[in-house]
Amino acid sequence: VFDWSPEYKRVDRRGAGPANASIFGRGAGEGFGVHIMTGPIYVRGAEPGDLLEIEFVEIRPRPSAAFPGKAFASNVSAWWGYQYHDLLDRDAKRETVTIFEIDMRCPAAARPLYSYEWQPQTDPFGVVHATIDYPGIPVDHSKVSHRDLSGSGVRIPARLHFGCIAVAPREADLVDSIPPGYFGGNIDNWRIGAGAKLYLPVAVQGALLSLGDGHFAQSDGEINGTGLECSLTGDIIIKLHKAGEGCPAFLRGLNSPLIETQHSWVIQSFSHPNYLRDLGSNAQSDVYKTSTIDLALRNAFRQTRRFIMQAYDLTEDEVLSIMSLAADFGITQVADGNFGVHATITKAVFGERQHSQRTARP
Template sequence: MSIRVKIDSVPSAMRPRIWQNELASLGLRAIVGRAGDADGAIALCSSLSGTQLAHVSGRLESLAAEIGTIENRFIALSVVGGGGHLIDREGDRAISSTEMLVLTLDPNWRIEWESDVDVILFSIPRSRIEARLGRSRLECPFLLGDTPIVDALRAMFQSFAMRIDEIDQVQLTVGEGALLDLIVSAMLSVSKAGSGPMTGVQAAHFRRIAAAIESRLSDPTLCVADIAKQERLSTRYIQRLFERRNQSFSDYVRHSRLERSRADLIDSNHADESIAEIARRWGFPDQAHFSRSFNRAFGTTPKAVRHQFKNPFSHQIHRGTLPKRLSRVESKAQGEATETAERQVRPCDIEAVEHAYLPANAETVHWGYLSEAIPPVLYISPGARVTVETLTQHAGDDAERMIQGDPGAESVFAWTQDFKAINRRGAGPLEATVFGRGAGEGFGVHICTGPIFVAGAEPGDFLEVEILDVRPRPCKNPAYAGKAFASNVSAWWGYQYQDLLDRVGKHETITIYEIDLAQPSHARPLYSYEWTPQTDPFGVRHETIDYPGIVVDAKTVRPVRDVLRGVRIPARPSFGFMAVAPREQDPVDSIPPSQFGGNLDNWRAGRGARVYLPVAVSGALLSLGDGHFAQGDGEVNGTGLECSLTGDICIRLHKAGSGMPTFLRGLHAPLIETETHWIVQAFSYQNYLRELGKYAQSEVYKRSTIDLALRNAFRQTRRFLMDAFDLAEDEALSVMSLASDFGVTQVADGNLGVHASIPKALFSERGAAIGNR
């Protein structure tokens, strides 16, 4: 079986050494930056004949050959995600996602990465490649072109990498012959275009290509294949046109983007925009990578070019003002929808207001997904207090009690034959082409209030969200004054669904609970009913609860009034969903939790708790939702006691560097702090978007297990104890076994969760080892 080492699960001081040790086995070395930033994973599998397959993901600044280790080898490298520059004797060539290279282990090349790395490596004894090449002698580094053979090779690489945890020596040995044949065939099939001046036709084609590139510079994923498809030219033909200019397509695009960025930086009309905003507009999603590219191209930094720039915000409105979000427009007749959202105002004097109020309505929520592209609805400075309203996606289970008379809820759930207030519900396709359930397909279900832009937050920082108070949203229907209501659903995604006792047929049961706001210490069951097929306003029939926001027609169900007689559910109000925007993929399903937080479903994230989330994008872009009035560890039937909640939170920012609290250094996962405990949160896959690759958002549902989650909880807790309290590994293991409680957080969210609760009292005599605030 392969060996997978998760770099971010080891103490931060050890990470550079672990990286080097693992890469050295492939004959490679890397620069990984600061120890605390050196997160990632490497999975390695070897065949019986000495070939090696590796999947490397994480933050590397550069990659080169480790001379003197395994020089007599070739490395075939497939870039799955990220990009950078290959620097060799021929100069500096841009490489991007989907690129494939063949390298030898010599000192004549290196790769400088400009974004997080996701690569698949196949290390092969040199003799095995040369035997297949025969008399052909192709110099490396060798960039493979865009041919059917290369497409087949890329697909085979990705297939092996996706299953690398399951591959053993024998299986790799059987498959390596096919890989070798494809690699050699790909090398032989690519020939370089001749140099020389362009013909008139070629020059005209190039002008078309340049204009097409100009119109799409803001697209960070722009590649030569996109332009080829748009202009109806072959990819290889376009590459040859650039080769005649002694330039690559990627170099041309990067230079054009940098020129546009530099022009905006010195233009006073853009003085109110941050450097990160300008970089994103021209296709650079990460400011740090943009700065490195800018410096390499112009010999100076973006800040130096705009040295007079002091405040990235304009001064037109008061903090807390909500930017107007344009309404979502839908055309049912054409079966498609368009959503337009525009940031029409900018944050202003962010120190002027200490408390902002963020209501929940159709203008301030997004449904079922996360995305860096969602315009912020609130701008704050660190230290601000915000009152945030959230709505439960289960309000339609009893619309009379949880929607009717409530303007905010009514605006969000509004859906008629001709109008749907919030169309996209989930991270699936807007056209609903997979299952036909509706826009977004329900791949993600939570109504998320936000995002909230936190001034100064940048990748590498940590956001601290202190929950000062959290309370149920009062029912606005006059018939139920003084009450609040919540729903618990024994759903098809719950742990019980394949293990029911009372009948052969599968069924889902909804139980509605009532909360007396005069005594909100508990909820009492009101009635229950079985889900019956519901037809939404667009005529789609839903046999199960498979699309969020379906308002149940009360006339189609049979309520059972006498349920759970004498039972009261104690209050544990918490936000099940609390997330910053991820950067690995876009958009992202709201259901599986991950490094960015999300659907944690840990009831300890309630009043008095602090939740720490690693920032991945500028501004952090915090969203909250999935209110639970109560929940037990496990969430075994699929949901908590789903309730619209309002919370008072205080948002703080911990900047990367020496000033960051010790307990946050080296952390790449959500952390919960209560008055008495540290709660280390782990999942089957800590960062599933990166670990599982291109198809992560579907693979995570298939591959998650409690065993994997417990293993990650063990590793993350060991790392936390060693980093935060300066324990040796054996000391940490003793504390974990004797005084830490490991529990199942949830088995309902795709990426299964296990947490470890560590009593603070253990370290009461150890002083301020964790760096108190």
């Protein structure tokens, strides 16, 4: 994918920006929407108003071809991360790349191998990149100093998941994959792992499901701008829930991503659930300027209230009490332009009170 020489660039347009690099001059696509995705997958019979259920059966690291028995992953403390303007030395802005190794015989954890501080790199077409602002810039390792971390004793537990899972939104044809929204996208919630299900509202004919942005691990917040980025292989089952009386009550009216694990519901929201509609013609740039955790929490509160009232046929006052006592609200990410807040509530809270049986068509 990232083969690039002065004579040849395997994938020219890297992102949802203009092909002629007219905004920043960084390269075709401008680096907007940097994720490598599989899709779109056309779901027969899917129409706007329906719900798509994606079940993650298995997710596994993709082994290295060059180093048998190993897989590798990377994390970048990046310029778009929460930490960049709050370093201990405020005058020394820096980005740091850390490379991790996974032993495929026991892929339950990743260990750091080495790190280096980014130095300005000149790409094969002669453009200088002072920061990591464009996908796939070849790094001249003679210009960076490696710090050996192999003896650090640190181990990062596996939380394998795909950070970006989206159906096509109705509002735009060319969409930056970085800010998530009602259609899913760059959700970056580690709970969407093997055994979990993600429900997304269908907005266009065929749904057009795309998946990518493999993460070996990530914590809530994604505080330095990235997860533990890793090439993954996943097995999924896609089911279609048609709108109407046959649709389970807990999915009716769903207008944002909903995650189901074996024991919990996770209601996902963002600062702007539908930024493509609500922020006007410049939505894909303005979302980066207007997102706040306060907005994301308010939307998560509203969506959680609606979900529990509808799924379990409870009154608002009953639900408000339950939410304050048993729903954990957490910051999903502050790295993706449209900040995320999720609410997690265990199914055991509702005891014998069952939600409607689901009706799905594979």
